[in-house]
Every structure is written in C-alpha cells, then in structure tokens.
Amino acid sequence: MDGLLPRPRAIPAKRLLALGIGLVLCFSALCASILWEMAQKDYQHAKEGATNLVASIASEIDRNIELYDLSLLAVADGEKLPEINSISPELRQVVLFDRAATAKDLGSILVLNTAGDVTLDSRTLAPRKANFADHDFFRIHQARKDAGLFISPPWVTSEGEYLISLSRRISNNDGSFAGVVAGSMRLSYFHNLFRKLNFGESDSMALFNTDGVMLMRAPFDISRIGQSIREAQVFKQFPARRSGSYMTKSIVDQIRRLYVFQQVGHHPLLIAEGLALDGIYADWWQQLWLIGAVVAALGGCSIVLMFYLLAAVRRRAAAETQLARLAGTDGLTGLANRRRLDEIMAIEWRRGLRAQSPLALLMIDVDHFKAFNDTYGHQAGDAVLATVGQCIAASTKRASDLGARYGGEEFSVLLPDLNRSGAMEVAERIRERLTAFRQSQHELPTVSIGLACFTPTAERTSHDLVSAADLALYEAKHAGRDRVVISPVGRDGPRERRAA
Structure with a gap:
C-alpha cells in the first residue's frame, strides 16, 4: 500500500523549473530583440549617412561637369x-x-x-x-x-x-x-575630392563609368585606375535603378560592405560608397558582448537558484510525505494505523464498486492478551504486538495489501481484488508464522481471525465489511479461539476452519 501514500510533489517542482527556465528564455528573447533593434538602427543610420554623402559628392561632380559641358556647348555652337x-x-x-x-x-x-x-x-x-x-x-x-x-x-x-x-x-x-x-x-580632381572625406579603416568610395571602368577609388591605389568592375553587384541594379543600396563582398578587396550608389546627374558615371559591416557594427558588437555577458550571468544565477529552490521543494515534499507516512503508521508495529486503514478502505471500496472486484478484510485479535499483559508486563505485551505485526507484514506480499493495527491488541488486513479462498490463505499464513514464532517462544499467545469478503455494491458501505469481519472474529472467539472464521454474508460452504 505504499503506492497509495502521498508522493513527493514532482509536478509542481517541474512546473517551477519550467517557469524559471521560461522566464530566463523570455528575458533572453527580450534582450535579443532589443539588440536586434539596435543593430537595425546602426545599419539604418549608416545607410542614411552614406546616402547623404554620396548624394552630396554626386552633386558636386555633376555641377563641375555641367559647367565644363556648357563651355563645350558654347564652342560647338560658336x-x-x-x-x-x-x-x-x-x-x-x-x-x-x-x-x-x-x-x-x-x-x-x-x-x-x-x-x-x-x-x-x-x-x-x-x-x-x-x-x-x-x-x-x-x-x-x-x-x-x-x-x-x-x-x-x-x-x-x-x-x-x-x-x-x-x-x-x-x-x-x-x-x-x-x-x-x-x-x-x-583624375586628381576626384582624388582631391575623395581625400577630403573621413572614411572608416575599411570603408571605400569609388567613381566608375557605366561600362564598369574604375575612374577613382579611395583608399587610393593607382593600379585600380582603369580596372573593370563590370561584374560588381551594382550593375545588377543599374540602369533599372539610378540609386540604391546592397550588401556584398567587394570584388576588389573581398571585404563585406554595405554599398550605397547613385548616378552622377544624367551622366554615364556612378559613385558608390562602401561601409565595412565590421565598422558599422563595431559599437554594437561591444554592446552585444557586454549585454550578453550580463544576461548569461543573470540567467546562470537564475538557473542555479532555481535548482536550489527545486531541491528545497523536493526536500519539503519528501518531508511532508514522510510525515504523512508517520501520521498513518503505528509506531509500535510499523503497520498502518486505524486512520490510514479507514482512508485506504474508502479508496478501495470506491475502486471495487467501479470495477466490481472483490474486497476482503481480516480482523485479527490476540487471544487472552489482557491476561498475558498482566502476567508478563507491558513490555512483553508490546513485544507480542510487534511480533504479530511482523507476521502480518511478512504474509501480505502484494503492494495493494494493507496490514494495520486496528486498536489495542486488534489488527486488520485489507486485501483488495482477493476472493475468500485467497484471503483464507493469507489468514492461514499469518497463523502459521505466529505458530513458528511460538515454537521458540512458548509464552506467545494465539490469534483469532475473522474474515469477510464483499463485492462492493451501491446498497453497502465499507462499514458493512468491517461489521461482517468483526462479527466473524466474535464467532471465532466464542468458538474456542486460535482459528479463522469466515463471515456468513454471501458465503456458501464451511463456516470455519481451524488450525491443524
């Protein structure tokens, strides 16, 4: 019957652990969302700055080309x-x-x-x-x-x-x-124009014509002048778009950048600024590592504290279970007490009523116990009761069997899903074990046992089962003791069975 005792509350503990982990994950997700928003803002600010700079440089170049073009037109017209x-x-x-x-x-x-x-x-x-x-x-x-x-x-x-x-x-x-x-x-004009700009360490600015021929690039490298970059990503957008942005790895130096480009007026020239992603996210990475370390530390501490709390909850649940077990256990015999017997009997009666399975009860009384107690003393009487408890515990082998001290020198054994013959075997095993003890300790008294077995119905209660077993015990006492008597309720066959 240990399975029917209160168990440690594992489900609340699991829920507590799940709640703690869930809170840590939610907090981590919130921080990740904030960091993501910060990264997007850094990216957007960099893109807006590059767009403004490219537009400004394109306007400057366009104005000078227009002035020179006006001079050419004046000569052509003249x-x-x-x-x-x-x-x-x-x-x-x-x-x-x-x-x-x-x-x-x-x-x-x-x-x-x-x-x-x-x-x-x-x-x-x-x-x-x-x-x-x-x-x-x-x-x-x-x-x-x-x-x-x-x-x-x-x-x-x-x-x-x-x-x-x-x-x-x-x-x-x-x-x-x-x-x-x-x-x-x-080309020194473009070189001087680009040199005035402040770039990041890995940023770039390039001017090239619509055929993909490089005219100028910062950082300056004379070998790049005249180089073809026709395979660059920009030509997948131009001429469909006169301005735009994209992220790619540079075909010149293999650095991954955010590129913002714009056509210079209506001339066959394009200007593009490339911002290295490492530079865009440099501050963000520092914040990521700092916030990530703080979140990881807090999350780790939370998990550790959660496990400590979970262990405390489990210890408390185990202590409560132990207290419940002690509250339902007889201190002298180690069997269940009367209160525990009543609880389990009510549970088994309802289960038997649903399943229409039998429920047997043994009522056991130590013969002439008062006289024995008066003769040998209370300590010897307690020893007899403990011995009877041992015999009952050793004879009830199934997990569902429950041996209990009913009160004083009376004991009970509840046997769910067991018919009269099976219950009779258990009763005889108890008597046989006690007989074996008595062979070495001749002063041990005998026991009388009353047996009742019902299939629960709506018209009966568990008290009827107790009353029937108690009546059978009364008959066993008056029939000479040291025997098992079966309750006549619903029984066909012999009324009693004595020890050999």
Whole structure:
C-alpha cells in the first residue's frame, strides 16, 4: 500500500523549473530583440549617412561637369556661326572661349576638324600640332549623331598624367559631321575630392563609368585606375535603378560592405560608397558582448537558484510525505494505523464498486492478551504486538495489501481484488508464522481471525465489511479461539476452519 501514500510533489517542482527556465528564455528573447533593434538602427543610420554623402559628392561632380559641358556647348555652337572663320584669331578666341571653365583640374578645350587635327586651343592662339582621330571619343562622335556629352575612360598622357576626356560633336547645319570639341579633366580632381572625406579603416568610395571602368577609388591605389568592375553587384541594379543600396563582398578587396550608389546627374558615371559591416557594427558588437555577458550571468544565477529552490521543494515534499507516512503508521508495529486503514478502505471500496472486484478484510485479535499483559508486563505485551505485526507484514506480499493495527491488541488486513479462498490463505499464513514464532517462544499467545469478503455494491458501505469481519472474529472467539472464521454474508460452504 505504499503506492497509495502521498508522493513527493514532482509536478509542481517541474512546473517551477519550467517557469524559471521560461522566464530566463523570455528575458533572453527580450534582450535579443532589443539588440536586434539596435543593430537595425546602426545599419539604418549608416545607410542614411552614406546616402547623404554620396548624394552630396554626386552633386558636386555633376555641377563641375555641367559647367565644363556648357563651355563645350558654347564652342560647338560658336563653330556653326558663318562668319566665325572670317574674324581675327584674337576675336575668335574671345567669342568661342570666353565662357570656358578654367579650374585647375580642367585642361584646355580643343576643336578638332573632321580629320581629328587640332584647329583651335582655348589656351593659345597657336594650337599645337596633334591628331586625335584614333581616340575613342573622336570615333564615337564621328559615328553617332546622338552621342551627346561623351565621357571617356581614363587615359594617360605622355607626361604620365591621368585624364578623362569630355567631348561633344560639332555638326553642320545639315547634321553632317563637322568635327569635335573636346576637353579634359584630371583624375586628381576626384582624388582631391575623395581625400577630403573621413572614411572608416575599411570603408571605400569609388567613381566608375557605366561600362564598369574604375575612374577613382579611395583608399587610393593607382593600379585600380582603369580596372573593370563590370561584374560588381551594382550593375545588377543599374540602369533599372539610378540609386540604391546592397550588401556584398567587394570584388576588389573581398571585404563585406554595405554599398550605397547613385548616378552622377544624367551622366554615364556612378559613385558608390562602401561601409565595412565590421565598422558599422563595431559599437554594437561591444554592446552585444557586454549585454550578453550580463544576461548569461543573470540567467546562470537564475538557473542555479532555481535548482536550489527545486531541491528545497523536493526536500519539503519528501518531508511532508514522510510525515504523512508517520501520521498513518503505528509506531509500535510499523503497520498502518486505524486512520490510514479507514482512508485506504474508502479508496478501495470506491475502486471495487467501479470495477466490481472483490474486497476482503481480516480482523485479527490476540487471544487472552489482557491476561498475558498482566502476567508478563507491558513490555512483553508490546513485544507480542510487534511480533504479530511482523507476521502480518511478512504474509501480505502484494503492494495493494494493507496490514494495520486496528486498536489495542486488534489488527486488520485489507486485501483488495482477493476472493475468500485467497484471503483464507493469507489468514492461514499469518497463523502459521505466529505458530513458528511460538515454537521458540512458548509464552506467545494465539490469534483469532475473522474474515469477510464483499463485492462492493451501491446498497453497502465499507462499514458493512468491517461489521461482517468483526462479527466473524466474535464467532471465532466464542468458538474456542486460535482459528479463522469466515463471515456468513454471501458465503456458501464451511463456516470455519481451524488450525491443524
């Protein structure tokens, strides 16, 4: 019957552990969510800053190119004037080049005839003898009427200076090719412009044309000028989008960056800033490690405290179970006491009523115990009661059997799911064990046993079972003691069975 005793409250302990772990996980999830939001804000701030910077640089470059383009347009329009070649060279120079841009990074403006020869130079009345028929800008304008402003890839002069050419077509009134007006811009202009910017250690800024040819890059590396980056991620978005952003690993130095790009005005130029992700999240990683360490420490402490609390709860539950066991145990015999017997009998009666299974009860009384107690003393009487308890405990082998001290020298044995014959065997085993003890201790008294076995019904109660077993015990006493008597209720067959 130990299985029917209160067990340690494992379910509340498990719930407590689950609650503690759940709280730690919720707190960790909350911190992770906050850290995620912080990372997103750092990313967004970096993206907004890069977008503003790229727009500013693109606007600066666009303004200078537009100014230079206006000078080229003025020369191209002036060349169409019929009297332009009839005026003096000095006056023609003023008419054609008075609006020419003169910034230090801008070269002279040249007028080329249909053969590519230099006919006019904005900085001298005696132009140098040179031919540019083999240059790409000349061939483009010679072949196409709609070329507009053409910006060439970078090229190197004989003095080792890196330039790009800006040119426009000169057309006759009938639209035929009449030559080219061309100027140059030193790449040092872009280099000086980029050098003024403050970049992170692994950040970059690049200017390239729409064909993917690098014009300038910061950090500066002369070997990168003229390099093709046509396979870069930016060309998967351009020209469908004139500006945008993306994250990728650089094809130049293999550093993973956030790139923000924008087209320079309507010119065939793109500018892109790359912000290294390590730089964007540098502060965030520091906060992550700090907050993560704090959360891990708090979570670890919480789990440790939870296990201590769980152990305390288990100890308390075990103590409560032990107290309940002691409260339901007879201190002298180690059997259940009367209170425990009544509780278990009520439970087994209800179970037998549901399952329609039999329930047997033995009522045992020590014969002539008062006389024995008066003769040998109370200590000897207690020893007899303890011996009877041992015989009962040793004879009830099933987990569901319950031996109990009913009161004084009376004992009870509750036998669920056992019929009369099975209960009779248990009763005889108790008598036989006591007989074996009496062979070595002749002063031990005998016992009388009353047996009752019911199948619980709605018309009966457990008190009827006790009354029937008690009546059978009464008959055993009056029939001469040291015997087992079966209650006549619902019984067919012999009324009693004596010891051999």
